[in-house]
Structures are given as structure tokens and as C-alpha cells.
Amino acid sequence: MAEGNRLRGIEVRQVRMPLVSPFRTSFGTQTTKDVILLRAVSDEAEGWGECVAGSDPLYAPEYVGAALLTLRDYFIPAILDQSIVDPALVAPALDLWKGYRMSKGALEMAILDARLRATGQSFGEALGAVHARVPAGVSVGIMNTVDELVETVGGYLDEGYQRIKLKIEPGWDLEPVRRIRDAFGAIQLQVDANAAYTLGDANHLRKLDAFDLLLIEQPLGDEDVLAHAELARRLETPVCLDESITSARAAADAISLGACSIVNIKAGRVGGYLEARRVHDVCVAHGVPVWCGGMVETGLGRSANAALAALPGMTLPGDVSASSRFYTEDLTEPVVIEDGHVAVPTGPGLGVVPDAGRLDAVTVSSEWIPANRRLAS
Numbered sequence: 321m322a323e324g325n326r327l328r329g330i331e332v333r334q335v336r337m338p339l340v341s342p343f344r345t346s347f348g349t350q351t352t353k354d355v356i357l358l359r360a361v362s363d364e365a366e367g368w369g370e371c372v373a374g375s376d377p378l379y380a381p382e383y384v385g386a387a388l389l390t391l392r393d394y395f396i397p398a399i400l401d402q403s404i405v406d407p408a409l410v411a412p413a414l415d416l417w418k419g420y421r422m423s424k425g426a427l428e429m430a431i432l433d434a435r436l437r438a439t440g441q442s443f444g445e446a447l448g449a450v451h452a453r454v455p456a457g458v459s460v461g462i463m464n465t466v467d468e469l470v471e472t473v474g475g476y477l478d479e480g481y482q483r484i485k486l487k488i489e490p491g492w493d494l495e496p497v498r499r500i501r502d503a504f505g506a507i508q509l510q511v512d513a514n515a516a517y518t519l520g521d522a523n524h525l526r527k528l529d530a531f532d533l534l535l536i537e538q539p540l541g542d543e544d545v546l547a548h549a550e551l552a553r554r555l556e557t558p559v560c561l562d563e564s565i566t567s568a569r570a571a572a573d574a575i576s577l578g579a580c581s582i583v584n585i586k587a588g589r590v591g592g593y594l595e596a597r598r599v600h601d602v603c604v605a606h607g608v609p610v611w612c613g614g615m616v617e618t619g620l621g622r623s624a625n626a627a628l629a630a631l632p633g634m635t636l637p638g639d640v641s642a643s644s645r646f647y648t649e650d651l652t653e654p655v656v657i658e659d660g661h662v663a664v665p666t667g668p669g670l671g672v673v674p675d676a677g678r679l680d681a682v683t684v685s686s687e688w689i690p691a692n693r694r695l696a697s
């Protein structure tokens with residue numbers, strides 16, 4: 321750490337981005353993406369963090385309104401008062417407060433980005449990426465008709481996506497999966513229920529075994545870890561957990577209980593990219609395949625995810641898609657799909673920055689929180 325390197329302040333910005341089309345999951349329909357962006361400014365560099373909390377407490381308890389308050393009232397003051405510029409010290413400094421992992425992760429991401437931009441190292445290098453590009457996968461929402469779904473999936477396959485994930489819920493599962501298999505044959509196909517089923521649905525879900533899916537993601541409730549273990553015994557389709565895995569320890573527990581044989585890793589869900597790396601390591605140690613999930617990120621989080629997806633244990637294609645999957649215009653240079661892959665950025669830190677004009681156009685509110693003047697003088 322450079323001697324005398326201090327934090328000058330952190331900007332908190334709320335942005336609202338229009339989506340190219342409504343994104344429907346078992347927990348609701350999204351037409352815009354609300355994002356909290358953090359810009360951490362130190363003496364040596366500035367770094368960007370993206371909070372993946374949703375607009376409402378539907379995927380997780382944490383959501384934008386609560387995350388904004390928590391960041392402003394607790395987390396940012398703690399980081400500024402201690403002038404933390406070392407990313408490894410962010411999580412320990414915030415550990416006394418429970419939950420709010422997405423907010424904590426966003427703050428760590430901003431400090432990590434600032435540090436890496438100062439040292440010239442990329443996210444990929446810092447996390448231990450072993451690939452220059454990663455296979456692109458896409459998450460496809462629930463639609464009004466199966467015909468519409470078939471057309472949409474066909475479009476993604478034409479773009480080069482190597483793996484298709486279908487969102488499912490009771491009433492939208494067997495038929496859409498059957499029709500996609502019939503239409504497109506032996507593509508890499510998986511489903512995500514976002515906790516929409518109960519163990520009582522086990523016999524129904526077993527009918528999915530006929531479709532040779534890569535996995536079924538989070539069929540049961542976030543806290544239903546033992547029920548997932550029971551379901552996993554009854555299904556041939558591998559069970560993958562998303563919502564339930566909130567830390568490396570939770571991953572170790574779920575694996576030991578037999579609740580999953582595959583893990584979806586999202587940095588925000590586990591409190592940051594450093595913990596995401598530890599989740600990866602725990603899974604690799606257990607021989608459990610992992611893949612990189614997505615949270616409809618802007619080009620900032622999307623670039624960090626491409627780096628995370630390039631770790632050695634990421635043996636399944638992730639929800640790593642082009643900016644165009646969700647956005648007509650991204651905040652950064654668009655992340656693109658080329659030859660079925662997304663490139664891992666090589667520049668310092670995230671390797672991308674927001675376009676100032678585009679950022680202003682989508683900004684709802686912004687606040688500069690300066691470091692304590694007494695400390696800064």
C-alpha cells in the first residue's frame with residue numbers, strides 16, 4: 321500500500337436503466353434495472369462498485385431502498401473513517417453488521433477496483449482467471465406463449481450463445497422445456513425456478529429428468545437446504561443452488577448435506593468478489609462444478625463477472641451475456657459476444673469505465689460523501 325494513501329470520499333449514485341424487453345421470473349417482471357453505483361476515490365485512483373440488489377425484496381431481502389440507507393448510514397462511514405484502501409479489509413470492517421451482502425460486496429468492489437487500477441492489475445489477474453475468454457450463456461425469462469419463447473431462444477442461438485437457461489415456475493415448466501428440446505435438439509439447456517416449488521412438487525419435477533438438463537437451479541426455498549437434499553435424492557437432474565448459497569461456509573454446508581451437486585456463484589449474493597473466489601475454492605475442493613451467475617449487471621459488474629467466470633473451477637457456462645441481452649445502451653463500452661464467447665477484460669481493474677454522458681442520462685440521484693475533514697487535512 322502506498323504510504324499516505326487515503327480515501328477522499330465515496331460517491332453514491334442511483335441509476336435506472338431501461339431493459340430491452342421485460343424480464344419475467346417466478347418472483348416478478350422487471351422492465352427497468354435500478355442500480356446503485358459507488359465510486360471510491362483515494363489519493364492514488366478511483367474505483368467503481370455495482371450493487372446488484374433488486375428494486376424490491378423479491379430475490380433476496382436486500383433491495384435498493386434499504387441498501388442505499390445501509391450504505392449511507394453504516395458501511396460508507398465505516399470505510400471512510402478507517403480510510404480503508406485495502407480491499408481485503410473491507411469485509412472485516414463491515415462484518416459486525418448482519419446481512420446486506422450485496423451492499424458490502426459493492427463497496428469491496430469499488431475499493432478493489434481502485435487498488436487494482438493503481439497497481440495496473442486486472443480483476444482477472446487478481447482473482448486468478450485462467451482463460452482469456454469465457455463461453456456465453458443466457459438466462460431467458462418466462463413469456464406469454466411458448467411460441468414466443470421458441471422464437472426468442474432461436475434468436476439467442478443465432479447470436480452464438482452456447483447455453484440456454486429457462487426461467488420456470490409452476491405452470492411454465494414441462495411444456496416450455498419440451499418445446500425447446502424439440503425445436504433445438506442437443507443444446508446445453510438448464511432451468512431456474514428461483515425458489516418457486518416445494519418438496520411436494522418432487523414427482524412433478526422428476527418429469528424434467530426426461531429432458532437431459534444440465535441442472536435445475538434453486539427449485540425450493542432459500543432456507544430449504546435439507547429439503548433440497550431430499551429432492552436431489554429423488555431427481556436425476558443435478559440440483560444447483562443460487563439463493564441458498566450466501567457464503568463459502570454456506571456452500572460447504574450445502575455440499576456436505578447433499579443439497580446440491582453444482583453451485584451458481586454470484587459475487588453480490590456472497591458479499592463480494594473475494595468471498596466469491598472462496599466459494600469457488602470450497603467447491604473445487606469438494607469436486608463440485610461451479611458457474612458464474614448474473615444479476616442483470618451494467619458493463620461494470622458484467623466485466624467483473626467475465627473475470628470471475630474465467631476461474632479454473634468454472635467448468636459450466638455462466639449467465640455471462642452481452643450488454644445487448646438487457647440494454648440498448650450500456651453505461652460502458654458494451655460487453656459483446658464473439659464466436660460464442662465474452663472476452664475477459666485485460667486493462668487495470670475492471671478494464672472499463674462508465675461514459676460520463678450516458679451515466680448522467682440515467683442517474684436518478686447522486687451524493688458525494690467526503691472523508692472526515694479532520695482526518696483528511
Ligand code: OSB
Nearest residue numbers: 379459514613614615616617639
Ligand atoms: O436467479 O439467476 C437468477 C436475474 C435477477 C435475479 C436473479 C437471477 C437472474 C437471472 C439473470 O437469471 C442472470 C443474468 O444477469 O443474465
Ligand code: MG
Nearest residue numbers: 512537538562
Ligand atoms: Mg438463479
